[in-house]
Amino acid sequence: MGKPVEVSEITFDDQVLKSGQPVLVDFWAPWCAPCRRLAPIVEELAQEYEGRVTFTKLNTDESPNVAARYGIMSIPTIMVFKNGHPVKQVVGLRPKKDLKQQLDEALVV
Amino acid sequence: MDKQYDVIIVGAGPTGMTAAIYTGRARLKTLLIERMTPGGQIATTSTVENYPGFTQGIEGPDLSEAMETQTKRFGAEMLSSEVHGVSLDGLDRVVHTDDGDVTARALIVTSGAEHARLGVPGELEYMGKGxxxxxxxxxxxxxxxxxxxxxxxxxxxxxxxxxxxxxxxxxxxxxxxxxxxxxxxxxxxxxxxxxxxxxxxxxxxxxxxxxxxxxxxxxxxxxxxxxxxxxxxxxYIGLTPNSNFLQGLLPMDNAGHILVNAWMETAVPGIFAAGDIRQQAARQVVSAAGDGATAALAVRRYLQELRAKAGE
The missing domain is CATH 3.50.50.60 (FAD/NAD(P)-binding domain)
Structure with missing residues (x-):
């Protein structure tokens, strides 16, 4: 219901890279305070973009190889994938307006 | 969201949330505006060891979440939006946000500060890459x-x-x-x-x-x-005050800190500034909270005086 889906090393390829619609991935970890602060903003966006973008979250502690594959060295990081390719990367806690703008940009690319 | 409040507070760090607890308890109609999520700098701090009452310290995010819950308990309304300017309309203080204008008789600026940059090559290029x-x-x-x-x-x-x-x-x-x-x-x-x-x-x-x-x-x-x-x-080379949206309206020092007196009053009646945004702030969580309380009490007094004058 517009809530981000948890993905892992095992499900990443199927749920993100092979998805038929654009996918947003929120890279986070339980100890990361700003990630906790970002989560409710991402959840709001998930509702607003429901049907247009698939929202997922990936725990970098549990799936370090995926984070390493995309060179994640700072969380929260948000990435948007289209047809298996990353088209946008946003690092750090950002205002919702910024995130919407970045997401809209990614959708028209 | 209504358009008219008794007091608008810009910035939901420890200063703004403490001010909102006080104005909420004073039954003033309060709007607290935050561009990110509540907490300010403590939301990204590890352990806070010097805030009294927590004998073993408290994690920054836990402290900010507790403050947020307490703020809402006393009725302050929260708005997630960015403020890009303030103007004066008689006794009204008009706050221009991304979600439209909101108005109050009193305004408390608690927009805090953010990390200063070194300003050297590579800094922005490698942000998030080391x-x-x-x-x-x-x-x-x-x-x-x-x-x-x-x-x-x-x-x-x-x-x-x-x-x-x-x-x-x-x-x-x-x-x-x-x-x-x-x-x-x-x-x-x-x-x-x-x-x-x-x-x-x-x-x-x-x-x-x-x-x-x-x-x-x-x-x-x-x-x-x-x-x-x-x-x-x-x-971690210090902090830059988030006061750009008030340039030209309020007197500031060269670094952009707003000048206030001991009651957090700025040069403009009805506008108060507290916490890291003001000149000579101690920049501690506990002093930020103290500033917020002081500003809220000053607002209460200011609004009482306005009502007394109107009633004369």
């Missing part, structure tokens, strides 16, 4: 790696010590030959075997190839250049 302002967020990506911390205040030492749990070596780079940080943090830092110190040193450039690989340094006294291999660099 350059960070948040050790608590990113330390775990630097397990067994050499990192540097730039700065000499409480934040630099606190976050540097946090980094020693993960990194192989933490080099603290400071432009002076002594630290500004509190003594207890200095004692811990000097006793920590993983911490090293480069005194009288400034960063000239952050180098890398996709990710950070080294720093170009210069001795501030002799001018001698040197280089340091690091995979991460954490910058």
């Amino acid at each position: 350059v960070s302002n948040c050790a608590v967020c990113d330390a775990a990506f630097f397990v067994d790696s050499p990192v540097a911390v730039v700065g000499g205040g409480d934040a630099a030492l606190d976050e540097g010590l946090f980094l020693t749990r993960y990194a192989s070596k933490v080099t603290l780079i400071h432009r002076r030959d002594q630290l500004r940080a509190g003594k207890i943090l200095q004692e811990r830092a000097f006793a920590e075997p993983k911490m090293e110190f480069q005194w009288d040193t400034v960063v000239e450039r952050i180098n890398g190839n996709g990710v950070v690989s080294s720093l170009s340094l210069k001795n501030a006294k002799t001018g001698a250049p040197s280089s340091l291999e690091v995979e991460g660099v954490f910058i």
Whole structure:
């Protein structure tokens, strides 16, 4: 219901890279305070973009190889994938307006 | 969201939330505006050890969440939006936000401060690729790696010590030959075997190839250049006040801190400024909260005086 889906090393390829619609991935970890602060903003966006973008979250502690594959060295990081390719990367806690703008940009690319 | 409030508070850090607790309890119709999520700087701080009442310290995010819950309990309304200006309309103070204008008789500016930048080549390019302002967020990506911390205040030492749990070596780079940080943090830092110190040193450039690989340094006294291999660099060189949206309206110092008196009153009646945004703030969570309480009490008095005048 517009809530981000948890993905892992095992499900990443199927749920993100092979998805038929654009996918947003929120890279986070339980100890990361700003990630906790970002989560409710991402959840709001998930509702607003429901049907247009698939929202997922990936725990970098549990799936370090995926984070390493995309060179994640700072969380929260948000990435948007289209047809298996990353088209946008946003690092750090950002205002919702910024995130919407970045997401809209990614959708028209 | 209504358009008219008794008091509008801009910025939901410890100062703004404390002010909102007080104005809420005074039954003033309160709007608290925040562009990110509530908490301010403590939302990204590891352990807060100097806020009274928590004998073993409290995690920054836990403290900010508790403050948020308490703020809402007393009826303050929250708006997630960015403020881009304030104007005066008679006795009304009009706040221009991304979601339209809102108006109140009193305004408390608690928009705080954010991390200052070094302003050197590579800093923006490698942000999130080895350059960070948040050790608590990113330390775990630097397990067994050499990192540097730039700065000499409480934040630099606190976050540097946090980094020693993960990194192989933490080099603290400071432009002076002594630290500004509190003594207890200095004692811990000097006793920590993983911490090293480069005194009288400034960063000239952050180098890398996709990710950070080294720093170009210069001795501030002799001018001698040197280089340091690091995979991460954490910058804590002070704070820049978030006061751009008030330029031209309120008197400020050269750095952008708003000038206030002991009751947090600015030069404009009905506009108050408190916390890190004001000149000569102590920049502590507890003093921020204290500032918020002072400003809220001053607002209450200001509004009572306005009503008394209107009733004459």
